[in-house]
Amino acid sequence: MLSIGYTLIKNRANSDRLKRGTIPTSACKNRTFAPENSQLPGKFSGNQKNMHVTILAIESSCDDTSAAIIRDGNVLSNCVASQEMHEQYGGVVPEVASRAHQANIIPVVDLAIRKAGIHKNELSAVAFTRGPGLLGSLLVGTSFAKAFALSFNLPLIEVNHMQAHVLAHFAELPHPRFPFLCLTVSGGHTQIIRVTDHLEMEVLGETLDDAAGEAFDKAGKMLGLGYPAGPLIDKHARSGQARFPFPEPAVPGLNFSFSGLKTAIMYFLRDQTKEQKNFIEENLADLCASIQYAIVTILIKKLRKAARQTGIREIAIAGGVSANSGLRQAVESMGEKEGWTTYVPRFEYCTDNAAMIGITAYYKYLRQEFCGQEVAPYARGFAN
Ligand code: KG4
Numbered sequence: 001m002l003s004i005g006y007t008l009i010k011n012r013a014n015s016d017r018l019k020r021g022t023i024p025t026s027a028c029k030n031r032t033f034a035p036e037n038s039q040l041p042g043k044f045s046g047n048q049k050n051m052h053v054t055i056l057a058i059e060s061s062c063d064d065t066s067a068a069i070i071r072d073g074n075v076l077s078n079c080v081a082s083q084e085m086h087e088q089y090g091g092v093v094p095e096v097a098s099r100a101h102q103a104n105i106i107p108v109v110d111l112a113i114r115k116a117g118i119h120k121n122e123l124s125a126v127a128f129t130r131g132p133g134l135l136g137s138l139l140v141g142t143s144f145a146k147a148f149a150l151s152f153n154l155p156l157i158e159v160n161h162m163q164a165h166v167l168a169h170f171a172e173l174p175h176p177r178f179p180f181l182c183l184t185v186s187g188g189h190t191q192i193i194r195v196t197d198h199l200e201m202e203v204l205g206e207t208l209d210d211a212a213g214e215a216f217d218k219a220g221k222m223l224g225l226g227y228p229a230g231p232l233i234d235k236h237a238r239s240g241q242a243r244f245p246f247p248e249p250a251v252p253g254l255n256f257s258f259s260g261l262k263t264a265i266m267y268f269l270r271d272q273t274k275e276q277k278n279f280i281e282e283n284l285a286d287l288c289a290s291i292q293y294a295i296v297t298i299l300i301k302k303l304r305k306a307a308r309q310t311g312i313r314e315i316a317i318a319g320g321v322s323a324n325s326g327l328r329q330a331v332e333s334m335g336e337k338e339g340w341t342t343y344v345p346r347f348e349y350c351t352d353n354a355a356m357i358g359i360t361a362y363y364k365y366l367r368q369e370f371c372g373q374e375v376a377p378y379a380r381g382f383a384n
């Protein structure tokens with residue numbers, strides 16, 4: 001682990017946000033790219049550069065600056081600089097995040113290249129997260145990727161962050177078999193996605209208000225926990241009992257809602273602390289276990305409904321909240337009951353990382369889906 005300034009860079013390899021409907025494979029499909037003095041990418045014969053598909057991937061959609069090197073669909077390095085200064089503000093401050101990305105991006109890319117043991121001239125393409133995310137943060141990664149591609153005469157690949165969370169499952173074996181369902185749960189999104197091919201996905205259901213990660217973070221804030229509260233709730237829940245019942249929302253279809261749960265927790269804590277001043281401190285573990293149980297129950301019941309409706313038994317989870325131990329256990333045990341084959345990613349592929357951007361870019365590369373220098377990042381949904 002290498003520390004630079006106020007951030008931590010971790011190499012996570014070597015050792016060890018969308019709308020209902022079909023997810024487009026690319027905002028600028030089938031664009032061909034012919035770098036000067038080189039062969040078209042994708043024609044894998046000829047010079048050494050084109051023997052392998054080697055991609056530099058950059059992720060900067062929120063508060064993690066990450067760079068990865070992917071060769072022929074395998075992760076050679078995956079480095080992440082986490083911005084821990086947001087904790088003092090109780091959430092991500094967009095302007096602070098953008099500035100930290102600017103400070104981190106060059107050391108992180110440099111480390112990813114060194115850890116991968118490659119030289120820059122072996123690269124076949126540069127990939128970046130185009131959206132959804134914080135615009136200022138995305139701009140840093142996008143601008144860096146464009147400048148890098150321009151100076152090394154490489155094609156550019158733009159990647160949708162939520163699609164990449166799903167394809168994080170292809171970073172390691174075993175891969176889910178198509179078609180599979182993916183419950184994608186992060187700080188900004190909660191979706192059930194039917195995945196029919198690497199780049200063909202359909203959102204079957206999504207949250208109507210808060211995302212699951214947001215529910216964890218907001219509940220944690222009410223308990224006086226730091227940001228992001230999801231991992232802290234997870235930690236305290238391990239020594240607690242889920243003995244405080246919170247209501248389950250009645251949302252039709254495969255959609256989710258977490259705003260009612262948030263309000264219920266708020267009123268419950270208000271009433272209890274009126275009677276007993278130290279209620280939160282004295283019951284922290286049980287409160288965390290109860291909140292986690294409530295969120296996981298909402299998620300798992302909808303996932304079961306989707307599996308029964310579609311008849312699909314290949315079931316995956318993805319996104320930051322898929323690091324939650326309660327959700328991981330619940331998916332495994334529901335899988336045993338329902339006859340699913342379940343896919344739970346390793347922790348480093350749950351939260352934001354550039355390896356998932358590179359894996360997605362690899363499949364886009366195989367389809368020659370490149371983009372031009374004119375592409376702009378987008379904060380929500382996807383670009384058309
Ligand atoms: O995917 P991610 O890293 O970033 C976004 O794309 O949003 O997800 C971040 C979210 C945060 O809300 C964080 O609290 C949550 O994932 N999270 C967890 C856990 N680890 C991260 N939530 C519950 N339990 C965890 N262990």
Ligand code: ZN
Nearest residue numbers: 186320351352
């Ligand atoms: Zn994410």
